[in-house]
Amino acid sequence: MIYFEVKNNLNEVLATNMHGFSGREQFKSDKNVTDRKNKLKSSYLEKDNVSVWLVVEDETDLLNSNRLFNKTMNAYVTMAHSFSNYYHSKIQAHSHTLRSIQGKMKQKIDGLASKADFQAQNYGESKEKIKEKISANLDKAADTICHLNKRVAEIDAHIEGFDVLYMGTEKTVIFQQSNIKKVILNILAPFLVEFKNKRVDVEVEIRDDYADSNRVPLDYKMFNLAFCNFFDNAVKYTKPNSRVLIRFQKNGNSFQIDITMESLLIDNDEIELLFEEGYSGKHAANLAGDGIGMSVIKKALALNNMKLICEPGEGEKYANNIFKIYKI
Amino acid sequence: MGNINLVNFENFNFSLKDLKFWGKKYEKSNSRILFVDDQEFPIVENLIEAGWAVEKINDLSNIDDDRVVRAQIIFVDYKGVGKNLSEKDEGIGVIRALKTKYRKSKRVILYSGHNRFTLGHDLKVADNYLPKNADTYEFIEMIESEIKKL
Numbered sequence: 001m002i003y004f005e006v007k008n009n010l011n012e013v014l015a016t017n018m019h020g021f022s023g024r025e026q027f028k029s030d031k032n033v034t035d036r037k038n039k040l041k042s043s044y045l046e047k048d049n050v051s052v053w054l055v056v057e058d059e060t061d062l063l064n065s066n067r068l069f070n071k072t073m074n075a076y077v078t079m080a081h082s083f084s085n086y087y088h089s090k091i092q093a094h095s096h097t098l099r100s101i102q103g104k105m106k107q108k109i110d111g112l113a114s115k116a117d118f119q120a121q122n123y124g125e126s127k128e129k130i131k132e133k134i135s136a137n138l139d140k141a142a143d144t145i146c147h148l149n150k151r152v153a154e155i156d157a158h159i160e161g162f163d164v165l166y167m168g169t170e171k172t173v174i175f176q177q178s179n180i181k182k183v184i185l186n187i188l189a190p191f192l193v194e195f196k197n198k199r200v201d202v203e204v205e206i207r208d209d210y211a212d213s214n215r216v217p218l219d220y221k222m223f224n225l226a227f228c229n230f231f232d233n234a235v236k237y238t239k240p241n242s243r244v245l246i247r248f249q250k251n252g253n254s255f256q257i258d259i260t261m262e263s264l265l266i267d268n269d270e271i272e273l274l275f276e277e278g279y280s281g282k283h284a285a286n287l288a289g290d291g292i293g294m295s296v297i298k299k300a301l302a303l304n305n306m307k308l309i310c311e312p313g314e315g316e317k318y319a320n321n322i323f324k325i326y327k328i
Numbered sequence: 329m330g331n332i333n334l335v336n337f338e339n340f341n342f343s344l345k346d347l348k349f350w351g352k353k354y355e356k357s358n359s360r361i362l363f364v365d366d367q368e369f370p371i372v373e374n375l376i377e378a379g380w381a382v383e384k385i386n387d388l389s390n391i392d393d394d395r396v397v398r399a400q401i402i403f404v405d406y407k408g409v410g411k412n413l414s415e416k417d418e419g420i421g422v423i424r425a426l427k428t429k430y431r432k433s434k435r436v437i438l439y440s441g442h443n444r445f446t447l448g449h450d451l452k453v454a455d456n457y458l459p460k461n462a463d464t465y466e467f468i469e470m471i472e473s474e475i476k477k478l
Contacts, residue, residue: 099459104368
């Protein structure tokens with residue numbers, strides 16, 4: 001039997017099966033011991049931010065061969081180290097995104113009313129001071145609320161995206177008959193300011209009565225996640241002074257959403273790669289992006305029984321690209 | 329005729345400030361701040377409204393860029409910048425290049441959404457560090473304290 005205990009540098013146990021080993025107390029003071037009489041061998045090794053303690057019991061091959069034992073120990077250490085680094089990097093990315101979004105929210109509120117503006121003897125007084133600030137700066141107050149609305153949408157997408165990417169695919173999806181136009185307009189609203197800054201017009205070419213009489217089954221959370229990430233990419237990669245066109249068509253049980261936009265060129269050989277985690281488009285090398293968004297879109301749409309395909313256009317820097325989202 | 333060993337300060341018609349080695353004093357009215365960040369952060373607008381001269385660029389491809397030359401305080405994001413200077417080191421690569429070229433004539437501040445404990449030795453490359461979720465007043469405090477070091 002091989003027993004192991006992996007700890008981090010805070011002495012927290014990350015993985016172990018040592019509780020099944022009755023003789024662990026005998027190695028309390030020294031973990032690098034060979035006890036041939038009882039057919040036991042214990043070894044302890046620290047590497048960077050993890051430590052591995054290994055005990056083999058009744059394993060003749062490992063007891064008789066130092067080379068084999070060391071190989072086994074190295075395999076455990078390498079694996080522990082890789083797992084630890086993997087989760088550490090994911091937690092780091094998670095906290096980095098949340099800290100950045102929270103920073104934007106805090107600074108935006110700061111721009112409307114500073115910490116001192118909130119200071120008062122009681123909540124009523126504090127509220128009055130803020131009301132005065134708002135009435136004196138109505139436009140700025142509205143801009144702050146729109147900004148906060150966008151940031152809340154980003155947090156929503158980030159948390160859901162993190163779950164979809166890293167917490168397995170066992171997510172419970174709840175389908176409800178939905179008006180696709182209303183859903184898209186809801187998701188689009190927080191991005192309007194960024195499209196406006198790029199002078200990009202977004203037109204949802206779906207008639208109200210058509211959307212209302214042709215509802216489709218959607219899990220709102222997952223659809224929201226996919227489209228938040230889609231618009232986030234669209235804002236970055238559309239050509240300034242251009243137009244994004246969104247159309248919808250339903251035939252029986254199947255339906256399709258087409259999004260046409262003038263955006264950065266996509267080469268034919270990278271269409272599939274675009275949806276892989278960590279891949280950023282060849283022509284998007286100098287723009288912000290960690291390549292996570294598109295892979296989240298793919299997974300969130302799959303949970304909605306939907307698929308996204310890309311029909312790239314031709315051009316030098318920008319092309320007329322069509323993204324088709326359809327029910328599988 | 330007075331004692332020739334005494335210097336007559338009344339006739340000393342130039343100030344020590346005029347000597348080049350004395351250096352220029354920076355304050356809010358004559359200093360410029362540059363942010364190098366691929367994302368939009370409201371802090372830039374807040375500092376402008378607070379009366380500071382601030383510019384923001386998404387990335388830096390040339391450390392001789394005019395906007396760099398005229399800035400005294402440069403905030404550099406840890407991630408997503410410096411791809412033209414150093415593919416691997418990103419913001420730290422930019423800071424290293426700035427510190428090598430401009431040495432003590434500019435204060436370069438690393439700012440990041442990363443937890444400071446995870447930045448390790450990278451923190452030492454810059455003159456100072458601020459997290460991206462710092463308050464506006466923390467940015468102002470840091471700028472005021474950093475320009476005094478120039």
